[in-house]
Amino acid sequence: MKRKPLTPYLFLVPACIILGAFIFYPLLQAVWMSFTDYNMISDPAFVGFENYKEIVEDDLFWKTLGQTFLYLIVVVPTLVILPIFLAILVNQKIKGIGFFRSAYYVPVVTSMVVVGITWKWVYADQGILNYLLESVGIIDGPVHWLTSPTSSIFAVMAVTVWKGLGYYMVIYLAGLQAIPSDLFEAADIDGANKWKQIFHITIPMLMPSIIIVTIMSSISAMKVFEEIYVMTGGGPLNSSKTLVFYIYQEAFEKLRMGYASAVGVILLLITLVLSIINLKVMSKKETAL
Template sequence: MKGRSLTPYLFLAPALGLLTLTVFWPALQAFFLSFSRYETDLLTPPVWVGWANFAQLWRDGVFWKTLGNTFLYLVVVVPILAIAPLLLAILVNQPLRGIHWFRAAYYSPVIISMVVAGIAWRWLYAPNGLLNQLVQGLHLRDTPIPWLTSPQLALFSVMAVTVWKGLGYYMVIYLAGLQGISGELYEAAALDGSDGWQQHWDITLPLMRPYMFLVSIISAISATKVFEEVYVMTQGGPLNSSKTIVYYIYENAFQRLEINYACTMGLVLFLFILSLSLLNLKFGRQVEMPLS
């Protein structure tokens, strides 16, 4: 009986050992480095400095700028990715001929590497790129729009790539939820006089609340960790206008070699993402999944 109780742990041991070496132990080291500092170089042991790194973080204007950019990313991107994919899923859920090709077309950006997508969109945003040629061809503007070189437009241009790449992914999540809703509900609503988009307002939206909440949490966590788009398209510029907190962590850790300071910001980011996860656990249980 005792040997049988140890059997599950023996199966879990290889995975737990690998997670300990690659996740748990590095996380503990990063936590320690957040309260220490390398005095001379990275080859000497770090010195414990307590809350000094957090005091530096409090006085760092660039950090607050990146934090504001990340918050703006959340405010703009998350509502779009919570609503637009649902509308897209409703459209591709129609029993039309060849609808599977439309689903594949909308999902195709998801399988494209973000690096490839970022390079392609950087070409589209170029002064002589397709978007500026289209704008000038329609005589909407005489000069090219500085999509990636304007402090007012750079961050929103990067957001557009994030939305474009995430639409298909969240569309599939919503599509799974829509196909779980019984068609009898729509038939009963039609008998009561509800038709068209009114049915979606009365039936689809209430039953899709759990999926909308899930998509909101996932997209919010992804938005706080955005990096590849910024790295490929703007490098955080111009004037730190598109620099996010994850890119600032990368910049301090691998370009300036300020490992301790980067770990401090990483700890702040971890606490923020942890709060979003706890929010998901607290409120996600209060929403029942729709039954077919």
């Protein structure tokens, strides 16, 4: 019996309708809208590159773009490196380790809204963080973590990192368990200490996982929204606003759909360039090893 040539396409149709209707069609529309002036009340009016011109001249755009990059530079390396050690820690075969693994994963399954509220409370002026830091003498007097323009974005970054740790830890854990144990046994016989083993066996062998984590964490760092929305609202003085938050406000608070779409197109271009750089750098590193 011969398979009908149409069969594979029939399988693909439902998924393609969803992806087409909710990603590809909107993508084209967003690009088109970025050349229009549209406020959802009157019809969109074609304005050429007007929106892009305005963006380039908008100080707030540059500020949020800078803060988005700051976010990337701080959060991505932290989320690439820290979970490796966490994964090594929970990869020990000792009693009760499953309990600790699960405990570290709890922030991952909790919604960002609740995580944001929780940390807002931890960060409060009379909150537990200030108390702890004060009692060990790191600070004297409460720090206004979320309400000072110098610290707000870093305080939000810490929460992004904290929520992501468990997830990337599990990815590394999978990578660790795929490393053949005789490598470590051989190193033991050769007298290599734990740290040497980590840097000469574990990390090189984890390279595929490191690549995945780098790509995933940089894509998600570009999209940071909820923690900012819940904890600072982008403030104070726009100091914790990122590009995505800027898009949200322009579109859904000011109803400047065309302008917001143009910022969105810029975000897409940055994401694409970033992913390509990531892949290039990483594949070079991989062949070098």
